[in-house]
Amino acid sequence: MTTVAQLVVPTEDVMLSETFAALPELDVRVKTVAADGPHQTMPLVWITGASKRQIRNALSDDSSIKEFTSLLEHDASEWLYRLEYTADLEALFSAVFTNNGTILDAECSADAWTFHLLFSDRGLLSEAIPQLEDHGLQIEITRMIGADRNTDLGAMTLTEAQENAIREAYERGYYDVPRQLSLEELAAELDVSHQALSERLRRANKVLASEQFDKLESDGLVQ
Structure with a gap:
């Protein structure tokens, strides 16, 4: 049965933990997680709570971020960035995609990333979790729901x-x-x-x- 799962992963296991440490008041909203070719996935995030210079410096010093690009600005206080992470974070996304999973959306805080994932079969989710844990990721499944064609996927998960x-x-x-x-x-x-x-x-x-x-x-x- 098609399954939607809510997975929580510590921020330090994904990305941006060093950015949050440098700027604790930062507010980061994930706009989308966009695929850029078969092997790379680029999170697009809105960031506010600090000046653009402070955000740029924090991202530059964050060892989990390989590259970042500022795409949009809102009211000179909120900026949309595309983030490219370092290679060791590819494990999280590859475990999802190789098991025919889809990232519906994601959310980031100083403590954790929350991912909402869709798998065509619950067994594929069961295959993905050990792969993630084998790479040292601490995975917590906080919600799992069966879905059908009439399910509103946007209304299934509370971050x-x-x-x-x-x-x-x-x-x-x-x-x-x-x-x-x-x-x-x-x-x-x-x-x-x-x-x-x-x-x-x-x-x-x-x-x-x-x-x-x-x-x-x-x-x-x-x-």
Whole structure:
């Protein structure tokens, strides 16, 4: 059966741990993970939380980054980069692709990378995990879901950042009536951009609503 898995890997096992160490307030959002030929995969990431010069210096000093290219700029405070990693990180992506897996999306924090992977068969996922661990990667499967052609893949997974965002929004009164603070105020308190927080809450709400509807449907309460 087609399977979507959420894998968490320590940042130090993937890339950017040295960049986060140099700039702890950095906010990194993975726009996409794009293939550039059969053997190289380039993460495209939005980075904010420091000046462009500071980000450039941190990436230059990061031993996990082979090359980086600045592609776009937003409001002179957020930049889109294409990252090329060093050769030893190829193991993570090759283990996925050689087992006919697909990277749906990814998210990065100072502590961990979270990957959402799709495999045409659960057995192929089982083949990929030992290959990753053989390369010294610490893999934690935090979620695994069967999928079919009617499944909305974009609404299946709740990332760590989305979970944290919706928890903070709930605890700080963003969902109260009346609201205790605005989205802009919440973003400022969490030290993330308004755009990033809005996207995280939107995705998180969609995931939770989908899960609740599926539960009601399985219980026979809706048809």
